[in-house]
Amino acid sequence: TYPQRVEVPVEMEASRLYLLSGIAGWGYPAIDDQRPAMKATLEFADGRKEEIFLLNGITFGDYIKETDVPGSKLLKGVVKRGQMRMIRIDAKKPGKVTKLVLESLDNGVTPVVAAVTADLSKEPAAVETTSELKAPDPNDPKTTAPTGAKWAEPKTGLRVLLAGAGSSHDFPRFFLKEDSEILKAAGGIDVAATPNAEEAIQLIGLADVIVFSGNDPQYGMPKFQRALNAFADAGRGVVILHAGTWYNYPAQIGYNQRFVGGGTRSHGKGDFDVAVVNKDHPVMKGVAPKFTIFDESYRFEVADAPNVEVLAENIAEGKTHPSVWVKKDPKAKIVGITLGHDERAHGNPDFRKLLVNAVKWVGAK
Numbered sequence: 001t002y003p004q005r006v007e008v009p010v011e012m013e014a015s016r017l018y019l020l021s022g023i024a025g026w027g028y029p030a031i032d033d034q035r036p037a038m039k040a041t042l043e044f045a046d047g048r049k050e051e052i053f054l055l056n057g058i059t060f061g062d063y064i065k066e067t068d069v070p071g072s073k074l075l076k077g078v079v080k081r082g083q084m085r086m087i088r089i090d091a092k093k094p095g096k097v098t099k100l101v102l103e104s105l106d107n108g109v110t111p112v113v114a115a116v117t118a119d120l121s122k123e124p125a126a127v128e129t130t131s132e133l134k135a136p137d138p139n140d141p142k143t144t145a146p147t148g149a150k151w152a153e154p155k156t157g158l159r160v161l162l163a164g165a166g167s168s169h170d171f172p173r174f175f176l177k178e179d180s181e182i183l184k185a186a187g188g189i190d191v192a193a194t195p196n197a198e199e200a201i202q203l204i205g206l207a208d209v210i211v212f213s214g215n216d217p218q219y220g221m222p223k224f225q226r227a228l229n230a231f232a233d234a235g236r237g238v239v240i241l242h243a244g245t246w247y248n249y250p251a252q253i254g255y256n257q258r259f260v261g262g263g264t265r266s267h268g269k270g271d272f273d274v275a276v277v278n279k280d281h282p283v284m285k286g287v288a289p290k291f292t293i294f295d296e297s298y299r300f301e302v303a304d305a306p307n308v309e310v311l312a313e314n315i316a317e318g319k320t321h322p323s324v325w326v327k328k329d330p331k332a333k334i335v336g337i338t339l340g341h342d343e344r345a346h347g348n349p350d351f352r353k354l355l356v357n358a359v360k361w362v363g364a365k
Contacts, residue, residue, distance in 0.1 A: 002110075008100040014118040015094040017042075021060075022072030022085025025110035026217065028057035029067065033142035038111040039103040040089060045096035052089055053145075056109045059087055063112060084114065106198045106224075107144045107165075108217030141170040144218060146199040149192035151206065157188040158363045161203050164213030165195030169243055169341065175213040178346045179241075179355065186356040197224045204228070209237040209363040211355075212259075213244045213340070220249040229258070232332035237362025240327075241355075242340035245300060260336055261327040262303040267296040272316035274323055274339070274350070281311050283324065283335055283357045287350050295345040298323070298338035312354075314338070324354060333362040 024037050037060040042050040054060060054071070061067030066074060066083045078084040091097070097118065104111055137143060144165045151159050160183055164175040176193035183189045192203050197218040204210060204227050218224065232238055240259055247263035249255050256263045275290045297316035300323070302308050312324035327334040335358040339351050346352070 004106055005101065005103045008102065008116060010097040010100055010118060012097060012118045012120060013095065014091065014097045014120060016088060016090040016119045017097075017100060018117040018119065019087040019089065019113055020075070020078075020084060020115040020117075021087050021111065021113040022069070023063035023083060023112050024056065024060045025063060025112070026108055027060045027062040027067070027111075028069060030062045030064075031056060031109055031217070034058055034140070035107055035109060035142065035144040036105045037109045038113075039101075039105065041101040041103075042089070042091060042097055043099040043101065045098050048093070048095070050092055054087065054111075060109065060111060061085070105144070105196070106218060106221060107196065108221075139172055141172065142167065143172060144195050144197075144216060146196040147176075147194045149194045149199065149203065151190045151192050155190070157190050158209065158360070159207045160189055160191050160209045160211060160359055160363070161200060161207040162191060162193035162211050162213075163195075163197070163200040163204075163219075164211075164241070164244070165197075165218070166214050166216035166243060166248075168215070169213075171195055171213065174340070174342060174346050175211075175241065178343075179211065182346070182352050182355055183359060186360075189359065197221065200224065201227045204231050207231070207236065209239065209359050211239040211241055211359065213241040215243040215246055215248045220253060220255070225253055225255060228255075232258070232329065232334070235331055237359070237364075238332055238334045239355075239358045239362055240334065240336045242296075242298075242338060245298065245336050245338050257304065258329065259327060259334055261308040261325070262301045264298045264300045264338065267298045268317050269296050269341075270294065270316070272297045272314055274312055274314050276312050278309070278311045281309075281326070282361045283326070283354065284311055285353075285357055287312075287353050287357070291348070291350040293339060293345055293348045293351060295339050295348075296341040297321070300336075300338050324358075333364075335362055 036053045037056040059071035061069045072085040180191040307328040309326040310322045314323040
């Protein structure tokens with residue numbers, strides 16, 4: 001219920017700002033990566049804007065206990081329990097600051113700001129300041145930073161949104177970049193890919209298909225879940241891929257019930273066989289009746305059998321589990337695929353065929 005974006009009027013000649021802050025709900029080490037925790041924008045009277053991304057684990061730590069992070073300073077005696085910190089933001093070029101804009105990135109880390117002080121002195125900025133910390137690395141396997149993704153205008157083909165971020169996988173490399181290349185190579189498909197839930201929400205309204213692979217807490221936020229359900233309600237296509245088929249979110253959200261039809265709680269890893277169960281379904285067209293893949297062998301559990309049509313199964317450790325299925329829905333076409341952990345899976349020709357087939361099938365009217 002708290003605002004995601006606030007505008008603070010300043011109207012002062014300032015060289016830097018101090019924020020009584022540096023703490024977050026689910027901040028480091030509760031979420032152990034350097035995703036952006038807050039974006040601060042200084043707006044000046046001359047029209048300039050300076051944007052600063054303040055990172056979890058660098059500037060922000062969890063509120064619940066004293067946590068040493070290098071980009072902010074621990075303040076003793078401010079709170080009776082947990083911690084409060086101070087963030088210093090230096091203006092690259094001092095001037096009249098008209099406004100400070102503070103934004104949460106809606107990615108699972110919830111930043112807290114208790115007070116802001118403007119420094120009116122002319123003291124030059126320090127050599128290294130909080131505002132000069134490196135921007136998020138787009139190739140960081142755990143990144144949730146926006147990419148600026150967009151589709152071609154005018155529309156050139158089936159618009160597919162790839163959304164995924166989280167733990168235990170290299171999402172930028174495989175589920176965003178590699179899968180983008182696989183789909184584009186198939187022809188007639190335009191792709192936009194992002195690990196950022198807020199950016200995905202902004203893009204999803206223009207998409208024909210979403211391929212969702214995320215296990216990051218940001219995707220459990222009501223705002224993203226509402227957008228995903230509205231997308232399916234509009235009859236658009238949904239592919240749930242690999243980590244997206246896990247039990248990642250609380251049952252009351254309804255994500256697994258509607259989009260997965262069950263979920264995964266454990267897996268093995270290595271070479272195993274995938275056997276096609278329904279060779280006549282369009283998703284299985286051109287896929288070998290039985291193929292071997294090196295991957296995580298997800299032990300997917302069906303929870304809604306009447307509405308799950310299994311198309312292929314993985315055979316690993318002497319047991320069989322669904323690996324490709326249709327989740328029947330009254331409004332949308334939905335396909336689940338448990339395969340796709342790393343380069344050995346994404347490079348497998350049958351996986352690549354499955355992905356393209358699934359996208360084209362759920363995207364067809």
